[in-house]
Amino acid sequence: MITLRNVSKTYYPKGRRRAGADSDPAAVVALSNVDLHVPQGSIHGVIGLSGAGKSTLIRCVNLLERPSGGSVCVDGQEMTRLSAAALNQARHRIGMIFQHFNLLTTRNVFDNVALPLELMGMKRAAIRERVLPLLELVGLDDKAHQYPAKLSGGQKQRVAIARALASEPKVLLCDEATSALDPQTTGSILALLRDINQRLGLTILLITHEMEVVKSICHRVSLISDGELVEEAEVGDFFTAPRTRLGREFLNDFLQLEPPKALIERLEETPGARTHPVVRLAFSGDAVATPLISRLARECGVDVSILQAKVESIQERTLGLMIAELLGPADKTRQAIDYLESHDLHVEVLGHVQRDD
Ligand SMILES: Nc1ncnc2c1ncn2[C@@H]1O[C@H](COP(=O)(O)OP(=O)(O)OP(=O)(O)O)[C@@H](O)[C@H]1O
Secondary structure (H helix, E strand, O other): OOOHHHHHHHHEOOOOOOOOOOOOOOOEEEEEEEEEEOOOOEEEEEEEOOOOHHHHHHHHHOOOOOOOOOEEOOOEEEHHHHHHHHHHHHHHEEEEEEEEOOOOOOHEEEHHHHHHHOOOOHHHHHHHOOOHHHHOOOOOOHOOOOOHHOOOHHHHHHHHHHHHOOOOOEEEEEEEEOOOOHHHHHHHHHHHHHHHHHOOOEEEEEEEHHHHHHHOOOOOOEEEEEOOOEEEEHHHHHHHHOOOOOHHHHHHHHHHHOOOHHHHHHOOOOOOEEEEEEEEEEEHHOOOOOOOHHHHHHHHHOOEEEEEEEEEEEEEEEEEEEEEEEOOOOOHHHHHHHHHHOOOOEEEEEEEOOOOO
16 A cells, blocks of 8 residues: 655755755755555554654655655555646545644634545535544544634544544554653554554554554554664564564563663673573463473473563563573573474573572
């Protein structure tokens, strides 16, 4: 449904865009060589730190920002090649919601949702037929005559969602849609987006800096850093075993699962004659219910000292996470790691610590 190929975006200081301007020290490369494919009906999250290029990326999809290079294809249409009129038409099929809702304060709820339909030239009766079910869908049918100033943040975002859906889009772009909301309201807005995705088959591309958003509703996630997509994975896989250092940092911050500080200070990168490994284990599926740790002791002769552990529900999947020291001779701890990996656990050796004995 959405395919970006080799998309780049460079911001130039006003009036300084010209041939050879790539070397302009004041130019900001916000995106480079971005490839992204979001299939019809899926929810795809792009996560990254502040300034990584998330907003630029999502705004390139509906050409609120025109890419400096590459192609942007939405629902089979190459967006960068459309005339102004055709682009305007294409945008009706791409709804967008924003962090700060962007409602018109002088219009009531009904008229905010009706606005895109008025701009499309729809008759008042047809607008009513379209808007009222949408207000019901977002749970605001009793607020049609209310003005935005009287609404909570969550209600404002619901109006914005209804407005974005008014032109019956195939794609919804969400630009940090829950960042201004408290955790409970965030939960209810995410539930609404999931519901819309399932009921209407709407394809959703969202950008966020919150792992909670990715965990709650996304099917796949991409990680953006300095304008480049550095990692992409199915959400369960990302939470089990992120492949990049930045991915691991996001995950550790979110899970708050780090070895104790005193132990981190003692961790050595390479094993020595009298060290034992500290590992981070991630397991899902059957492994969650299997008593693997006691089997390690029995079958590999290795004791396990659990430093931290937690179980997370990632949508339908249960994920176990643990930080542990493996205590035993080097050949046995090696064998224990092989044993765990052969039972589909993801094992990351965080380092090695000197034995106290
Ligand atoms: N209109 C602009 N002109 C010049 N530079 C810009 C413009 N918009 C964004 N940038 C720069 O492009 C880079 C990416 O910005 P962008 O807003 O896309 O990042 P972001 O990941 O959305 O950040 P945040 O989470 O803080 O909103 C940053 O270095 C930013 O300063």
